[in-house]
Amino acid sequence: MTADPGDDTRTRILRAALDLFAEHGYQRTSLRQIGERLRLTKAxxxxxxxxxxxLLSALVEPLLVDLEALLDTAQTQPVEQARWTVxxxxxxxxxxxxxxxxxxxxDIALVGRGDTYHRLMEVAMRANDLIAGPDAGRRERVLATQAVAACSDPIVxxxxxxxxxxxxxxxxxxxxxxxxAATDAAGPSGASTADRRRPGRPRxxxxxxxxxxxxxxxxxxxSVDAIAATLGVSRATVYRHLAPE
Structure with a gap:
């Protein structure tokens, strides 16, 4: 299938904008600079x-689409499965x-001028609701909000x-x-009673x-190493549970 020249130009503009925003920031990048990089006019x-x-909204769009698809999938699942799917x-x-x-x-606050900001807020609220679960209280909703941040901020x-x-x-x-066990059973030092009884990784x-x-x-x-790190156990433990029963 032959590529549409219009679509190709649009993609090139977005790539150049992404590069220049990364180099100079959104506020300090002009449409003229983007055009010069591509040998295009401002028009x-x-x-x-x-x-x-x-341009900013278009760069956010693929992220939004993927998050919305993820939440649509999780919405059909039982509570605990939905939480970890999200x-x-x-x-x-x-x-x-x-x-x-x-x-x-x-620069993300700048998308508030259009519909993108409202979609971002809706995605965040849906994620919080799915993670917190139905009939969640204040504490569960706070933890859900913290969990979303824990799954986002380190990437930056x-x-x-x-x-x-x-x-x-x-x-x-x-x-x-x-x-x-890591929160409700924690003592004054912040370590759980289970951790104090049995130091090291669970078997x-x-x-x-x-x-x-x-x-x-x-x-x-x-990888097995990544799974072990995620679950806080040894590689041997992961291998043991991955083996056919």
């Missing part, structure tokens, strides 16, 4: 994007859009860490945040963790 840029903020999927989506997400970190600040390592660290952190996995480990392994997106 040619405006034909595809009537205002500069439309959390694991959120990390994967954020990593898939790592470069534009980092570039837009300081740890730009030199590989996707696989960062994914494992982020999922490990959010599981620690939402695991009751076994719960049923839900086993299912998670097998799902991650079957998807082919996580």
């Amino acid at each position: 040619a840029i405006l034909y595809h994007f009537p205002a500069k903020e439309h 959390l694991e999927g959120w990390v994967n989506v954020m990593l898939a859009h790592r470069r534009p997400l980092g570039m837009l970190f300081h 600040f740890f730009v030199d860490v590989s996707d696989e390592v960062l994914r494992a660290d982020m999922l490990d952190g959010v599981r620690r945040l939402l695991t009751p 076994a996995l719960g049923r839900e963790q086993v299912e998670t480990a097998r799902r991650m392994h079957a998807a082919g997106t996580h």
Whole structure:
């Protein structure tokens, strides 16, 4: 199929805008600079994007589409499955859009001039609701909001860490945040009574963790090391539970 020249130009404009926004920031990048990089006139840029903020919205659009699809999937699942579908999927989506997400970190409020901001807020609220669960109280909703941040913010600040390592660290952190034994049983020092009784990594996995480990392994997106780091166990433990019963 022959590529549409109009679509090709639009894609080139978006790529150049992403590069220049990353180099100079949104506010300090002009449409003229984008045109000069592509040898296009400002009028040619405006034909595809009537205002500069439309470029920003277009760069956010693929991220939004992926997040909305993730939440649509999770919406059909039982509560506990939906919670971890959202959390694991959120990390994967954020990593898939790592470069534009980092570039837009300081400029994202500018999309508030259009519908994109409202979609971002709706996505965030839907994610919070699915993670917190039905009839959640204040504490559960606060934890849900913290969990979404734990699955997003490190991507912006740890730009030199590989996707696989960062994914494992982020999922490990959010599981620690939402695991009751790590919060409800914590003493004054912040360490749980279970941790004080049995230091080190647990030797076994719960049923839900086993299912998670097998799902991650079957998807082919996580190494055994990454699964072990995510669940806070040894590689040997992961191998034992991945073995056929």
